[in-house]
Amino acid sequence: MHITKCLHAALLVTDLQRAENFYSNILGLSKSEMRSLNFPGTWYQIGDFQLHLIVVPTVPSQIQNAEKWGRNSHISFAVDDLETAKQRLIAHNYPIQTSAFGRPALFTKDPDNNIIELSQV
Structure with missing residues (x-):
């Protein structure tokens, strides 16, 4: 395969x-x-x-590591301007967590706590 x-x-x-x-x-x-x-x-x-x-009626929590969101199940999207994405999320009251390794990436959660990574490429 x-x-x-x-x-x-x-x-x-x-x-x-x-x-x-x-x-x-x-x-x-x-x-x-x-x-x-x-x-x-x-x-x-x-x-x-x-x-x-x-x-679905309920979404089971898959968050095992509340300290580092990137160490949980997540989906990642590339963005062209991470700062603009960050400001948009903040303006709409979505939580953010920056990459623990200092790379140009952040994590947020959708309304059902699915973790989304946004990485600048």
């Missing part, structure tokens, strides 16, 4: 409207209109990659 690329990731959310606000309006991702899901949720197209949001 030879894996050539990652196609998609799926995150569990409890409130689709609240999650869509975060991913569409705060992170600026574009929802895919190419096809609909056969279950409650939505999907975003990011280049060749897809992010699926799947609605």
